[in-house]
Amino acid sequence: AQSVTQLGSHVSVSEGALVLLRCNYSSSVPPYLFWYVQYPNQGLQLLLKYTTGATLVKGINGFEAEFKKSETSFHLTKPSAHMSDAAEYFCAVRYSGGYQKVTFGTGTKLQVIP
Amino acid sequence: EAQVTQNPRYLITVTGKKLTVTCSQNMNHEYMSWYRQDPGLGLRQIYYSMNVEVTDKGDVPEGYKVSRKEKRNFPLILESPSPNQTSLYFCASTPTGGPGEQYFGPGTRLTVT
Numbered sequence: 616a617q618s619v620t621q622l623g624s625h626v627s628v629s630e631g632a633l634v635l636l637r638c639n640y641s642s643s644v645p646p647y648l649f650w651y652v653q654y655p656n657q658g659l660q661l662l663l664k665y666t667t668g669a670t671l672v673k674g675i676n677g678f679e680a681e682f683k684k685s686e687t688s689f690h691l692t693k694p695s696a697h698m699s700d701a702a703e704y705f706c707a708v709r710y711s712g713g714y715q716k717v718t719f720g721t722g723t724k725l726q727v728i729p
Numbered sequence: 730e731a732q733v734t735q736n737p738r739y740l741i742t743v744t745g746k747k748l749t750v751t752c753s754q755n756m757n758h759e760y761m762s763w764y765r766q767d768p769g770l771g772l773r774q775i776y777y778s779m780n781v782e783v784t785d786k787g788d789v790p791e792g793y794k795v796s797r798k799e800k801r802n803f804p805l806i807l808e809s810p811s812p813n814q815t816s817l818y819f820c821a822s823t824p825t826g827g828p829g830e831q832y833f834g835p836g837t838r839l840t841v842t
Contacts, residue, residue, distance in 0.1 A: 624769070647828040658733070658819055658833035659772075666828045705771065709829045713779070715762065715787065717829060721771040 621720035634693040638706035735834035752820030
């Protein structure tokens with residue numbers, strides 16, 4: 616069964632510091648990979664997605680993620696954290712098959728310290 | 730504006746009182762789904778629908794029902810709510826033909842006492 620692991624349920628960074636949120640998936644078969652962000656009292660919003668091709672994917676709000684097949688990872692980064700980045704972030708994976716075959720990680724809450 | 734709407738946003742009810750959470754999307758998406766979000770568990774799929782009149786169970790369907798009579802609407806029904814269904818619920822829709830990114834509604838926070 617496919618699985619997604621997000622290391623660290625809570626991450627704290629200082630404003631202006633590098634943001635690194637980790638995501639590992641369970642299979643060597645290239646999947647579709649997604650990062651979503653959830654701001655307080657809101658639904659999830661797509662940050663970025665990996666399908667095929669370039670392994671470095673750029674998303675909204677200055678975030679990017681790199682697909683590393685050898686490490687089965689899809690870590691999310693941002694060079695400089697802003698206060699507005701405080702939110703919960705979810706990694707999700709879908710393998711070939713129906714659209715119902717999407718598995719979400721358990722989420723990482725990002726705190727940005729002024 | 731392209732969006733997924735859910736109603737109500739907040740609901741407090743008592744055990745056993747039937748309720749319906751509505752979900753509607755205006756993007757003509759064929760695929761829709763319902764999730765519940767609980768602390769430490771992430772999102773778990775309750776039911777999904779591939780198209781009108783085509784629905785199937787997700788990972789945690791017990792205690793829930795759905796229907797899909799129109800393409801745009803996908804209501805979630807709790808026939809006899811119990812306290813363990815206290816949760817945050819999200820409806821989502823997906824455009825077919827792509828990688829499967831989902832568009833989420835704003836969520837419904839349900840409390841069953």
